[in-house]
Amino acid sequence: MLSIEQLSQMVQAHLGLTNNANEAQYTTKWIIKESPLGGRGIFATEDIASGEVLFVDHPLISGPRSGALIRRGCTVCSKLNTNKLFKCHKCSLLLCSESCKNSSVHDDDCGIISGWHSKVPIEEVDAALLSRALTAVRALLLNEEQKRFMTSLQAHILPQHGTEVKELQQYFEIPEGDVQLMILASCVLDANAFQIATSYGKEEMGKRGLYPVSSLMNHNCVPNTRYSYNSDLQMIVKAVKPIQAGCEMFTCYTGLLWGTPARRIHLYKTKHFLCKCERCADPTERGTFLAALKCFSAECPGSLLPIEPLKSSSSWRCFECGLRVPCDNICTLQSALGSLIGSLDFGNLVELENFYLCRVTKYIPKTNQIVIDLQCRLIWELGEIENHRWHDEQIEFMKTVYAILKINSFRIPTDDREKTIPLRGLFPLAAFLNHNCVPNTRNVFKEDDTMEVYASRDIERGEEIFTCYTNFLWCTPVRRYQFRSIDLLTWGQRRKTHGRTSSSGGFAYLNQLSEYRLALKEQLCRDTLRTVAALGAGDAHLRGLLLYHLHAALAERARRCPDLYDELKSEIESTIDQAYKILQGDISAPPDLELRHRYLGPGCDKPQEERFFILDTSENLAVSMK
Template identity: 70%
Template structure:
């Protein structure tokens, strides 16, 4: 195990690899320091008072590549574009590529050099390209220098039978040196414990990626984190405070769904990170009054909600807040399983089906505060106004009103949690702005009434999402024309919303 000083020096060298003069580097003036965490192990702590929205650090990946799920999307292993008709296998290593340009790219040169250096047991064209994609991030770890490999070995690893299986499966196709195989298995275990899912472009259809970000990997988990992060086009991770952080406080991120209820979050963390969270939110049965885990009381005459009496115990009895009815954990688990099956039967790509289920069925079984209802709210928010057949100009008045209502309700939930300027809040503000702007476009007489909120919502959304590779493509344009400080007339401001071609005209 590396000492704190050795780890700090290693991170300094890591951040010094870039020539980007704007990147924040580890120094005596860094806003963070590595210390022992009360949660166990190491953590990052603030060296000074940090304001909401302030950048704590900019990290870049030690190694990155396709995500390693059992079902992987097929795409180019260099540019990550999905399911293009131009995909072909490299004749030397069998990795998928989409063009001669990608085949000649330095990324592929390094990948190919490693894989083609192994003796193959079968003709190269018979090698499973999906298996190679799942293993590719760990394969790329072999290219790291000794300093970088030492850092990787110092991180927590999930050494369990289910981790690293993709590396062991490669043995059916290649004769891999024992040293290479052992390091790739270790790298796979480290990645499973520490890698971050990298956001993809809002418009490009790309394979899901993950990356190991050395500084970020030292942030511990909290169910209401005090930071958010986004990625730029260079795959740099920019970590910012979502609320004020006092000097000496630990810097947290969130490893799970912010809007999930406590039982779902804790089970997910146990399955993926192998620990049960015991933070303040997890210990509060009501989750700061949001009731995200609540179920309807089993008494047909009671309008109350059931919540776990001891939320930090998976076997806790649940109790109704209204009538006090107690329900054993086994009964709760049966209901939750049934709800999961019901959700699994939905076609999430079908907006009409989602809308009908949300409006007429789901609240027969669970309270409006439950995470399933909130999840459906978010799915509808992301789709209404954004998909073919339901664009802004095609939305009915009732659907436009529904979108606005859902945005406001979900924003109230994030505020109640104390999530600050989380990434999710930025997206919700953007969609609320878009709904309000569409109302004003349709009814110009409403503009003066809505103007202040139209401007403030896009301004706040921009401050949270700017520079994010996954941000809506018209974010900056909307802020320029519909945000505060624009000196154009009402007609000119709303010109960008009239037709899609105007978006193109305004961005040229």
């Protein structure tokens, strides 16, 4: 095993090699040393402010996750397009296009696998098994220094790890040295790999990466750091709260909003240790009661909690009436609840909403992790779908309509004294008029929204009649830039923004929500934010997402009721400002995050109606501002 000094030198070389151009990002405010928890850890040498970048890590190896149930996709770009996937005729890896087949990534993978002697015809090799083992296979591409770094990390040397590599030997004759290195890589990955987030709007195969510096951080159920991924799949690690000099820096290997029993079982099964942190030792989990169950006494309003939460076989006790319940009874109830939750269709908003509002709280307190998880799922879904999904025919029709409106529609002026959302209309005859920066016509809109076109000067016979697509008083560079932007936006970008069912958005559909559901979304955001705050999680990634969704709900309220804008303005601005500070630069952040911050955040001096018009056309602006 490497000494602390040798490991520190290797870490510094790794960070320097991966980001020479960005060395200014790195601080020297931490060191590696022995941890009281066992093994090594990262400790602050100076006071560190919340939000400060600690380091930017880069994966030694990355690739598909190894789980047998993971959907398999392209081994180069990770796309899950099952209609286009095909096997490489040399190595049997799954690919989705000639571009991926000819990539340097595939050349490296194929070079290794095709170099092994195949025991069966290559087309008979199990492509899913190859995908499961691929990340470990890529360890063979590391140089000697990188292999030394990888082998210095903690590894779970257990029979259940590396089975996918062993199964490959059914199909290939693999040198023993390669087999041993891949099995070791599998054990190291099991102990240290991080699941890599996908870009917003993309449906991709699950990926993992071995980030060696980040893997040196120990676990705590209330971590003082968070991590995100940029477009280069680098991991940016930041402080979520102030860290004092001498304190250890922690990450979290579990769900932040899981209760103590669930977290400890997960850690034991996946990381082979039982956490004993301050939160795990507190039966109430800092007053959040995430693991609490309703008292078995029908007349008692109290909650059951473990008496000794660090003891897996501990009895539970009601803190109201004192009733004690054996651990076996608690386990039976938790299993039943798990089966009940497992029967839910999480893609069905109506079913999810009814279960949350009408059923689940009959069995467990509103503070329980199951209720909190349902709250989060509803927050992500409310505003994204409204009792339907978009079908391909609808999308293609909308694509055509959108393209026509984008080029041909006219903005309809409104009474400046009225607080109304700006409108636009498609006037088919006027749409035939071409553009000239000095037009010979002018448009007059009537109260019934009809448009009359008048000659603005004498027009000679045979002369073409023009309108103007830009502001008449704009200077030439601004007019040309605006005119050029008309053709930049693709429907593909719009579809990625609107056709998503993940935790990050789909707020084009907020205007379809009923007033009740919009209010429900806002309340769920506030309730869940209070739980996150009670845990002392600081500026965790989850807090950023919740603030973003709360902002979107508030902005929609103000858009529907302009008279509420002055009342809501401060919170609309503060929530998007806080969300932006947490989520900026993260590939999984909502695509309109920056635009919302720019036009609905603090410091924007545009009038109210224009700020919300900008929100309606955010995709156009996102492109034109680049």
